[in-house]
Amino acid sequence: MAEQLPRYDCTQSYRWNYEHPPEPVMREIPTVPGTWQFCGHDVASPLGISAGPLLNGRWCLYYAHLGFDVLTYKTVRSSQRDCYPRPNLQPVNCGQLDGTEKRVHPCDTMQGSWAVAFGMPSSEPEQWRRDIAWTRQNLPKGKVLSVSVVGTMQPDWGIDELAADYARCAKWAVESGADCIETNFSCPNVNTCDGQLYLDNKQSEIVSRVVKSSIGKVPLILKIGHFVDTDLMSDFISSVGQHADAVAMTNSIATTVGISDTNLMFDQQQRGICGRAILDASIAQVRQFSTLLQERSSDLQIIGVGGVETASDVTRYLNAGASGCQLATAAMISPDCGLKIRTEMGSMDIADQSS
Numbered sequence: 001m002a003e004q005l006p007r008y009d010c011t012q013s014y015r016w017n018y019e020h021p022p023e024p025v026m027r028e029i030p031t032v033p034g035t036w037q038f039c040g041h042d043v044a045s046p047l048g049i050s051a052g053p054l055l056n057g058r059w060c061l062y063y064a065h066l067g068f069d070v071l072t073y074k075t076v077r078s079s080q081r082d083c084y085p086r087p088n089l090q091p092v093n094c095g096q097l098d099g100t101e102k103r104v105h106p107c108d109t110m111q112g113s114w115a116v117a118f119g120m121p122s123s124e125p126e127q128w129r130r131d132i133a134w135t136r137q138n139l140p141k142g143k144v145l146s147v148s149v150v151g152t153m154q155p156d157w158g159i160d161e162l163a164a165d166y167a168r169c170a171k172w173a174v175e176s177g178a179d180c181i182e183t184n185f186s187c188p189n190v191n192t193c194d195g196q197l198y199l200d201n202k203q204s205e206i207v208s209r210v211v212k213s214s215i216g217k218v219p220l221i222l223k224i225g226h227f228v229d230t231d232l233m234s235d236f237i238s239s240v241g242q243h244a245d246a247v248a249m250t251n252s253i254a255t256t257v258g259i260s261d262t263n264l265m266f267d268q269q270q271r272g273i274c275g276r277a278i279l280d281a282s283i284a285q286v287r288q289f290s291t292l293l294q295e296r297s298s299d300l301q302i303i304g305v306g307g308v309e310t311a312s313d314v315t316r317y318l319n320a321g322a323s324g325c326q327l328a329t330a331a332m333i334s335p336d337c338g339l340k341i342r343t344e345m346g347s348m349d350i351a352d353q354s355s
Ligand SMILES: Cc1cc2nc3c(=O)[nH]c(=O)nc-3n(C[C@H](O)[C@H](O)[C@H](O)COP(=O)(O)O)c2cc1C
Pocket: 050, 051, 052, 053, 074, 075, 089, 116, 118, 120, 148, 184, 223, 250, 251, 252, 274, 275, 276, 278, 305, 306, 307, 308, 326, 327, 328, 329, 330
């Protein structure tokens, strides 16, 4: 039987997992044919880990040794915040989602998709700044460290203060050694207006402009959610295109979770569904974005996120217009999935992959 590699332990708390990162394992890393770039950095494959599974630097190192070339440090804030209590990773039983669903059914065992309810926890800035510096020093050569940041809305703040808070975190992350900054514009698990910033063009423009001006030449990635109204995409691109280097999509698809409309989990609030159930909708969104970018001759890169488990999923994203893919759920469940994808990609026709 194949050896099960250590992974995030869903029976334990977030804090426990933060404090018990696995040690890097030594594995042969299959070569992926083709040439690959991530926001101006040459990388050995189109594979990365999205914001979420990498709770701290030791988790980054673990996945860097498992065939992932872009490591996104889990979203950090300008002040400490606890994770929402368990259950915060609730498996769900559903087919492919398109964003119009009102509710999905919870289930006992993981079937590829789950509702994520972490609420974007963060350690104190002093702690994550030190840890990012340590991570950059210890990551193997050729690996790219992207740091995800979010602003933390305060009761008396408007968008300018929120933008400044995003920018403060971004600047700190760059000072600590981040190669790229990702701003999270979509978190369906927080109940404030910073949760779905990507749906407001004006606010997205302000935040991306202010963050970009605080990080200079360091590439800026905007992490966005799913657009149910696809007419909004064009204006979003017009608003942020000049400030960002890439867009990563999609964060998740938000809906409620419960066995009936009157028996809902999470205080009746929506949660982000991540994993297999968002694959088709995310690829469709990448394709639409790519068409819009081509029409504008824009060189904004697209990073495909959502539901990736196999090399054929990666190929579908690349063919839709993404320049690379990032995984969260599949990598948490099967930490060796990057090695398997690389092996599969090695036996595919290169033209299939980067066309
Ligand atoms: C446990 C977990 C925690 C996550 N935390 C964050 C986060 O802090 N910031 C963020 O931008 N996205 C977060 N995400 C969303 C992922 O980056 C990704 O967009 C989403 O899971 C879809 O990819 P997947 O289908 O491969 O899981 C999280 C996802 C999971 C599963």
